[in-house]
Amino acid sequence: MSTTSNRGGSKNGTVVRMAKRQERNTGEKYTPYGEYHFRESIERARSPYSLRNGITALALMGLCTGIYFYSLNVVKQEDFSDVPMPPEPTSEEKAEFERRGKEEASSG
Numbered sequence: 549m550s551t552t553s554n555r556g557g558s559k560n561g562t563v564v565r566m567a568k569r570q571e572r573n574t575g576e577k578y579t580p581y582g583e584y585h586f587r588e589s590i591e592r593a594r595s596p597y598s599l600r601n602g603i604t605a606l607a608l609m610g611l612c613t614g615i616y617f618y619s620l621n622v623v624k625q626e627d628f629s630d631v632p633m634p635p636e637p638t639s640e641e642k643a644e645f646e647r648r649g650k651e652e653a654s655s656g
Contacts, residue, residue, distance in 0.1 A: 586594070637645070
């Protein structure tokens, strides 16, 4: 069975017939390694870069880890003594706050 297609290069509206791709009767998958593996040719092409990629990954992980722990250390040393604290609310203010919260919860 053939399919029709009017692909680029056809002039005067002529129809180009393309043959349907024949299926393999061997029962094997197209890739002998399964779905999630590279072919040997790609593995050979990537092998010169594997050491360099590993070193780069370790360097980036080390940089990120260093920045993370440096940030934690700097924040831990801050004492926040220069930040003024608001006064403690009085019992009347606490009661008013609780009353408003209950009113909003029942109306909303």
